Amino acid sequence: MLDFCAEHNVLPNCEMIDIGDINTAFKRMPANEVKYRFVIDMASMREVAID
Template sequence: MEPYLPLLDIDGTLVIVGQVGPMAEFNTVQLLLGRRRIAGSPIGGIRETQEMLDFCAEKNILPDCEMINMEQINDAFARMECADVRYRFVIDMASLARAT
């Protein structure tokens, strides 16, 4: 976290969203001299989520996904267990009708 603190403007806030578990130690001098803050939220809020989505749309930032058919779900699960996943799996729900 320490390399990010100098990027904050004076009176800036670093918001940690979804961090669960221990965090590395950091030097508090950067917090004190820059009047910076650290805040946390398990999920963020609706307003913040909308701002993030608007920013991504404006900058054309898209998620990396691998579309799979329902028939490939077992293969996808096996790949997850082997850490052979580069992107998030998204199930094509149109394939659900073909799988049943």
């Protein structure tokens, strides 16, 4: 299946979110408001202060 998808350029639908929106994303899942796969933009990790 993965070979077929790669050969025919079949890609998943994704919704890119910032790490700061992760709680909102989790709340949307049980409410069935998610149509795509969530992908966390790892560049947004730079904005989060790590203690």
